[in-house]
Amino acid sequence: MKKNAFSLVELIASIVILSILIAVGVRIFTNVRKNVLEKQYQNILSDIYTKAEEYAKSTGKTDPIDISVDFLIKNGSISPDDDKNIYDPREKNKKLNCYIIHVILEDGEYKASLGKLQENEDGTCYNENREDTIEIVCNNKSCKDGWYNENLVLTIKGLSDEELKTSIVEWTSLNGLYELQESGTNKSIVVNPSYLLNTTYSALIKTSKKTYDISKVIKIDKEKPKLISKDIKINTENNQTLDIEATDLTGSGILGYALTKDSCENTTYNTNKLKITNSGKQKICIKDNANNIYEEEININKVTFNYNEKSNKTETINDVYFLQENPNHELPKPSRNGYVFKNWVKKSDGSTIYEFDNLNDSDEAIASWDIIDVNLDVEKINKGSKNAIIANKINMILVLDVSGSMSGNAIENLKQVAKELVNSMSFEVGSTVSIIEFESVANILLEIGTNKDEALSIIGGIPGTNEGTSFNNALIKTNNIIEKHLRGQVNNYMIFVSDGYDNGDFNNNYANIVKANLKTSYSIGIGNAADTKALTYIASPGCYFNSTSGLDSLGEVFSHIQEEIREQVQETSKKGLIELPNLYVDSENPFSLKINDETTYTFTDINEMSDILVHENNIYYLDLEKIDNKYKLEGNLKTISFAYYYDGE
Numbered sequence: 001m002k003k004n005a006f007s008l009v010e011l012i013a014s015i016v017i018l019s020i021l022i023a024v025g026v027r028i029f030t031n032v033r034k035n036v037l038e039k040q041y042q043n044i045l046s047d048i049y050t051k052a053e054e055y056a057k058s059t060g061k062t063d064p065i066d067i068s069v070d071f072l073i074k075n076g077s078i079s080p081d082d083d084k085n086i087y088d089p090r091e092k093n094k095k096l097n098c099y100i101i102h103v104i105l106e107d108g109e110y111k112a113s114l115g116k117l118q119e120n121e122d123g124t125c126y127n128e129n130r131e132d133t134i135e136i137v138c139n140n141k142s143c144k145d146g147w148y149n150e151n152l153v154l155t156i157k158g159l160s161d162e163e164l165k166t167s168i169v170e171w172t173s174l175n176g177l178y179e180l181q182e183s184g185t186n187k188s189i190v191v192n193p194s195y196l197l198n199t200t201y202s203a204l205i206k207t208s209k210k211t212y213d214i215s216k217v218i219k220i221d222k223e224k225p226k227l228i229s230k231d232i233k234i235n236t237e238n239n240q241t242l243d244i245e246a247t248d249l250t251g252s253g254i255l256g257y258a259l260t261k262d263s264c265e266n267t268t269y270n271t272n273k274l275k276i277t278n279s280g281k282q283k284i285c286i287k288d289n290a291n292n293i294y295e296e297e298i299n300i301n302k303v304t305f306n307y308n309e310k311s312n313k314t315e316t317i318n319d320v321y322f323l324q325e326n327p328n329h330e331l332p333k334p335s336r337n338g339y340v341f342k343n344w345v346k347k348s349d350g351s352t353i354y355e356f357d358n359l360n361d362s363d364e365a366i367a368s369w370d371i372i373d374v375n376l377d378v379e380k381i382n383k384g385s386k387n388a389i390i391a392n393k394i395n396m397i398l399v400l401d402v403s404g405s406m407s408g409n410a411i412e413n414l415k416q417v418a419k420e421l422v423n424s425m426s427f428e429v430g431s432t433v434s435i436i437e438f439e440s441v442a443n444i445l446l447e448i449g450t451n452k453d454e455a456l457s458i459i460g461g462i463p464g465t466n467e468g469t470s471f472n473n474a475l476i477k478t479n480n481i482i483e484k485h486l487r488g489q490v491n492n493y494m495i496f497v498s499d500g501y502d503n504g505d506f507n508n509n510y511a512n513i514v515k516a517n518l519k520t521s522y523s524i525g526i527g528n529a530a531d532t533k534a535l536t537y538i539a540s541p542g543c544y545f546n547s548t549s550g551l552d553s554l555g556e557v558f559s560h561i562q563e564e565i566r567e568q569v570q571e572t573s574k575k576g577l578i579e580l581p582n583l584y585v586d587s588e589n590p591f592s593l594k595i596n597d598e599t600t601y602t603f604t605d606i607n608e609m610s611d612i613l614v615h616e617n618n619i620y621y622l623d624l625e626k627i628d629n630k631y632k633l634e635g636n637l638k639t640i641s642f643a644y645y646y647d648g649e
Helices: 008-059 069-074 161-166 409-423 452-460 471-486 508-515 532-538 550-573 606-612 624-630
Strands: 065-068 099-106 109-117 135-138 152-157 168-173 179-181 188-191 196-206 211-221 226-232 241-247 254-260 273-275 280-288 293-306 316-323 339-345 363-371 395-401 432-438 442-449 492-498 520-526 544-547 577-580 591-595 599-603 613-616 619-623 640-643
Touching: 008 065, 008 069, 008 099, 008 109, 008 196, 065 069, 065 211, 069 099, 135 211, 152 196, 152 211, 188 196, 226 280, 226 293, 226 316, 226 508, 241 254, 241 280, 254 273, 395 409, 395 471, 409 452, 409 550, 432 452, 432 471, 442 452, 442 471, 471 492, 471 508, 471 532, 492 532, 492 550, 508 520, 508 532, 520 532, 520 550, 532 544, 544 550, 591 606, 599 606, 606 613, 606 619, 606 624, 619 624
Parallel strands: 293 363, 395 432, 395 492, 492 520, 520 544
Antiparallel strands: 065 099, 099 109, 135 152, 152 188, 168 196, 179 188, 196 211, 226 241, 241 273, 254 280, 280 293, 293 316, 339 363, 432 442, 577 619, 591 599, 591 640, 613 619
16 A cells, blocks of 8 residues: 655745745744834834923913923823833833923924933933032022012022032922022022012033933912901800911912910811900911911900899800900890890989990890880870981092192092082981092091081092002002991992002902902993903993093093992882881881981871881881882982880880
8 A cells, every 4th residue: 555745845835845944933923013112113213292281371472492202101190010110112121211201382383302311321311310400490499389578589499509500590480470680500490470470490401411300389478468357256155266267369278277375387277167265456377378367456344144034944145255446236135024125224213224235244234125025004104205216328438649640630629529529418417438549549537427528628638649550559548447437237328439440469369358248349431541350350340431532531430430329228228127116007106217307207007008018017117118119219318207106124
């Protein structure tokens, strides 16, 4: 039987063919692998280029920039393959860290390219074998991440004096200011903002061997926090608090608050609800994150409220605290079986009403009561009289520009229209006027005026100046008056007049603080040179007026504002309800109603008054809106007074 087998020639041919196929396959595989690795390398480079371009853009620089891959790793722009290195996939263990990426600005776009390798013989980058890293330091110390409240000297650390002396250092910043300091070898800069700074400073250091690009975020806040309001909430609990409202404007932010009898520097700061533990003089302390401290001394008084023993239910409220300068809180209103609370008195017989605008520490306020649950015959009613007045009280703040551009006829015209406004105010019902003049500084001419003649005299004596214009200073003085006299009142108005631009840096926050305590803020720009943007912000919505024809139309603007204020106040007044305690009306006990100090109406039957009264919970109220409608006043209700006989003490 014949067996089939390869001949020697066939075998050799097979081996040759197989060898050729293996060689071709290996070459193909090698080429494929090489292409894959090259693609990986290009992808890595592309990512590095993108991050380098983004960094260059963030600096705002227009000159070429050299950035190491190592720098991009350390600042977090790109992620390393292991703890700290990026490798070339084409060559095992070859690091890309020490390559320089060259970035240029071309046609408005940053474009990166691969530069030279800056690597030492031991595989470290040129700066990796230094004892100190190259960095920007603040006042010769490592810069902190938080806020400073002082000027800073920025210096390069990590280079030898000789290296730094022979190098070229280019400082740049993102919207930050600085001054070069030429003395010595540090090639330092001084950062000295007026109030606030939060930006990045960069130093491009060109030595004979390498270019370093380092940066540091610098944050400086020199401005103290601002106290907006302070208030003690009246309650019957022992743990009363002083509530603080404050702002740090656009600064570092508020760190905390404190109430102390000691130093604001050495106290503990916490929330803005400060526990009150004792009375007397104390300090409100407000600290921001830059350690700027605002402090204000206040006087806290304590009053004990005593209900008296007038029924089977007795109670005493102890230790209610007041701010000396702001005692007008909603006071406790006790209730008792068989009695209605009348008011707080100093003497138990009710002869002296307690005045809380003149507090003394450790005073006692005693409750005064009226009997309500006994039956009285008509003929046994004790006759007395009850009078009340509702009037259009307003608090007007005039803030007047007296800078150089307002001299001559301009200031005289302004004084004339201001006088006309004051003449129209009702000082007899409690209206007040405040007058502030401003140029580069601001002065309070009349803090809180209640006398028309005094106000007119002060306006007449306002001089013109040759100085500049500061809206901020004028608004700060306005807020001082509000904080001292007008906070919490309803009808607060401001008229702010100027013909120019703020010569300083106008701060919107000052306007916000003032407007928060006004019913309406009006502003008037005189002529075409007025700072429309700032004056519009100072005004309430829709309440900026531009006297485009200058002084000639100023009187018309003032008249328009007066009419708006009158309508606003009357709209507020006519919605009110006035309680009529123990109201009784008959022919022998008439009810007398006088409107606008002109017409008097007399009622001898309570049913005749049904269309001007509201009856709720067995209590009668005069309804001002009903009065306005009944007597067709069409919004012109200015004052009312009434009198009736009532069940007295």
